[in-house]
Amino acid sequence: MSKRFCIVLLLLLVSAQLFAQDYKKLMKKGKKHYDRGEINSALHYYLEAEKLEPGNVDLALHIGCAYLLSDYKHYALPYLTKVLKLAPQKDPDIRFYMGLACQHNYQFEEAIEHYNAYAKLRLSNKPDVTPRIRQCQQGDSLISNPVAVEIENLGSAINSPAHDYAPIITPDQSVLVFTSRREGSTGGQKTADGESFEDIYICYRRGDNWTAPVQISENINYDYHDAAAGISANGRELYLYIEENGGDLYRSVFDGSDWSEPEPLPDPINTPYWETSLSITPDGKRLFFASDRPGGQGDLDIYTSERQADGKWGLPVNLGPTINTAGSEDSPYIHPDSKTLYFSSDGRRGLGGYDVFRSEWSGQQWQKPVNMGYPINTPDDNFHFIMAENRTQAYYTSVQEGGEGKADLYRITFLDEKVNAILAAAKKKKEEAAAVRSEAKPVLPAAAVYSGQLLDAESGKPLQGTLTIADPQSGNIISVAQTDEQGIFSLSVEKEGLYALSAESDGYIILSRTLKISRMGEKTRHMNTDLRMSAIKVGTKAIMANIFFETGKSNLRTESIIELDKIRDFLQRSPSIKIQINGHTDNVGKAHYNKQLSQKRAQSVMDYLVNNGIEAGRLSVMGYGQERPLFSNDDEEEGRALNRRTEIEVLSF
Template sequence: MRRLFTILYICIIAVLLTACGADTAMKKGDKFFALGEYYDAAGQYKKAYTQTRAKDKPLRGQRALKMADCYRRINYTQKAIAAYNNAVRYKQADSTSIFYLGKLQLKNGNYKDAEKTFTLLLDSMPNNPLVKNGLESARMAPKWKADAALSGYEIKKQELFNSRRAEFSPMLAGEDYDQLYFTSTRNQAVGDELSGITGTKPSDIFVAYKDEKGNWQKPEVMESELNTEQDEGVSCVTPDGKTMYLTVCKSDPSYPRYAKIATSTRSDASWGKAQEFEITKDTLSLFAHPAVSPDGMWLYFVSDMPGGLGGLDIWRAQLTTSGIGALENLGTPINTPGNEMFPTFRPNGDLYFSSDGHPGMGGLDIYIAKPNEEPSPNPSEEGSLATSYGGSAPLLGGVGGGLYTLEHPGFPLNSQGDDFGMTFEGLHNRGFFSSNRGDARGWDHIYSFEKHEIVQTVKGWVYEQDGYELPEALVYMVGNDGTNQKLSVKGDGSFTQEIHPGVDYVFLGTCRGFLNHKEQLKVDTVKESQEYVLQFPLASITAPVLIDNIFYDFDKATLRPESTEALDKLIALLEENPNVTIELSAHTDYRGSAAYNQRLSQRRAESVVNYLTEHGIAADRLSPMGYGKEKPKTIKRKLTEKYPWLAEGDVLTEEFITALKDEEKQEICNQLNRRTEFVVLRTTYGLFDKPAEETTSSQASEAKE
């Protein structure tokens, strides 16, 4: 009898201890959940669930629901489905929980189950757009998978960039797209502690480079102050390559963590410490996933701040020299009551983003928003959603009430998992993105994509004539199809722009302190992608400009026939800059008498002027000057690359040349001194001078008065 009592006592104590342990675990779980540490919270809720007696069905159902919510947030899809099913089994699931179960069934590829779930929900929530989208998704997803070949996309998992943890949001950078930045929670990330949010290390930004042969190398940790023991990631770089915007999330043991946007500036080859970039004074909303528009004028980002359509919305803020300007929500059709995230741009201006609020295949799907400049056919429909997903279809609304075309690119770019974070290799429809498809742990990895398209592009290089690139230059592009664009150049002075067949273009290269240079291009129809290359050598307004390849007969001023090409280019330059007058100067080497060299150089300068006037250049724009050997050449840095034995600033005087022991080097210096140059004298020719007829007419009018 005593033994039976002892066993009963032990059982009672065990039950009490179990209940106490479950309650303690729930309290810990609730604390972790409030801080957004869903991985740690899920562990505590699971502990509480397993310690709850089977006959306490309502309590088990409530704890299963909390566990399911955490698993859903950290992408443990199958565990979340099992937990939601338990909540349903114990009759503790409300309509919101059933909705999440349906979304997870989509994400797991259980389209038939998802269709049943959303059909059931539709009876009780007939006007909920997200429920309607869920049902449409369950019905459309199998069709998208069946039509995979029609999408044109080729997808490949990039094992070189991936690890046993998560990698996401790749970003191509560099003048030749030879750098790939991405976010990862791999073991090489800074810090030793695991995140309570994900159960992995906090995310850092990693980078991979191409070698000289164009092959990608293994990723490495960025050697800079950018990464810390906190979370950093989801970055973008401004078109000029000088500023990086990124998402940061600082930890606080007693306060919920809100993602913020920060900036980093490049110093030489390294990125500096991230500084918070304040968009608004709102401290209770998250700001994440930055993307800069191709023109560099707008910062697109994700936020849940007031004024949105629900969930996470995509916003944009104007970037000005004095800080943040106008702030706008992109509105419909892009934003929905669901979540819109990870905006990014194809260089042609198409906006790519991911959403779970539009009909999709499950999880986050990638969508393409193409701006349409045509006016709305029915302004009264602005803001409506006029589409049947499954291809290109117009959607009305958006920033400024414009018209957008929203496309779902189908399978295999999209999948049943989360697909997001596009980055493009220039104007071509190829690059990288991230997806957690097929990963049981829900971790994201990097994939490549390519869709064969015929893309015609022009690549231009703007540089100082006889000098280096001009990164401050602007190129104006005008086409007979109505195109009128202003193009900025990269740090290497280059630009790349899409062009269209059958269009005639004019490009004008400009830069402060330099003369303009014009190029024309006629684009033909082709069967394969093609790139045209244009050169824009700009002549300085403040320094002498060498006219290369001008040749005279020996000891004479007669121009040789091979000089024609260079002189014709000078004529084109003067025609493109009609308000410029120049001094045309000829120079000789030090050999011979000063008087003779001066007379010879003067006649040579006059020969060039005569050629120019014979070809339509007004004589009063040209001043011939023969300097003989009075002005020996001063070496520029660019020339030292060809002749490393010369230094920038060297003046090729007779003393300098004769001091060279090598006769070949002496002759090279003499050749450099024998040159024809021009210097800009005025840039206002004809601007303030009245034509003779106008002057006479004006005088006659004054006389009558």
């Protein structure tokens, strides 16, 4: 072995060791924050770790679980799907997590399947999934009958890159008050999870626009958290929630130039328990608020209190089981008509989490609450719904794709069928115009065109078949092509990167390649090659180029799923075929260790196929270690990397 080769090998080993140390440090920091409930910080470190080991299954589980606890629950699904496919044994609750992830992506049928599978498991202290199944059933019904609304983000003039929430408006929509965690909060303090403390902002309507939000007052915004809870009809009395005495409600009055220092509402409104959001009737004579004081129907309940002749508030009355449930009811808002109550509840059938409901006062009692429907309600929590006096518009908080930041303020416009049809026609016209403009713009050409001829490996005759290029990271199919009568194919790839190429033809074993696509400036790279496929017969082997393992381990990486599913589909199409899965390594390390490792890796592939519907009797494994190299191990890229491979070999057909 040459001196130069020894130095290169040593540098590679040192680099790999440092790489592994960095990964472990990031994972340790991520878990530390996760255990503390600091999900934003945990995700930061997990996603940094993903840059170092993008296919690690353990990491995928950590990221998926963290996303389920974040404001972006729908991002969990692709990560958890990979875990379920590759290593379902890693967490006994994986089916429950998958149910949640599917539910938050509106895949209700799939969510119900996962919840039912989870319910059958014999696990101690597992959560009851029955309410979740009911939510999914309700979700299907609500989505099938959406309400006619237009939901629009209030834009960067109001929303920031941080959380903006809890909108409060006067009945005439002239004043908007909301809570924000944007940069520049009073005191400049931040939570352990890296978010600014809450401050209250105010803005005013000027025609069709809002003035820029400003911090409401130094008398109101302290160095700690400050949150708005409600506002009077004339916009001169502001009610706040402050974390004192278990969480109390306060009142501030505008004197024409500034807001007074908040004073706590007296007994019997505030108690040593939690009193949160509040709404007051336009005449100022009746309060609605949420509290978890003893004697309620469940956790948070909605109460009402009437102002007495002496100006004091009367003993709060629980709205009873018609409104309150064994769960929590929060964010009450009494409409200016003083007889329509809007609130959020997690104790009623909805899409998941808190849904917004409406109840009407009949003159003697509150009517059965009605779900406000989809798309107002989503599988996530929906709070702070405020209906304007004209009932045409409402405001609420939501986390949606394409927002200005995290949670944003949105305006809901309620439409009748005629208006909705006009809006749909206008939207279609706008989309058509955008499409025309898009066609007129210069488009960057494809990064590469991969073409050639598909041939029989022995005879050289053209083959009819299907070729596919896929992104192993996302699992997305990038390009598909059918060969013509001469076996000629052509596939286009828009972006540079590493891709998985496969070719399939009846009577032939799968062909697998890894494609590295790099762009040539603004020119398209043309790649031309002939692909030769081997007919199915005893002893036929095929290298599965896109099966990957963690370094030095037998754990499959998530990029392998596309290739593994190709093998599964191949075996399902040919139910009489039996195969052997062969594992091979390079010559780095001890020979007996490499042989054991290659055997375990082959077994991991077999386990995946069995877990995904292939009979174990059709599969066997063999680990050859470093015994059968295809190339010299003296070169990493052209030798050792190619010798580390997984093959499938036909035993019978």
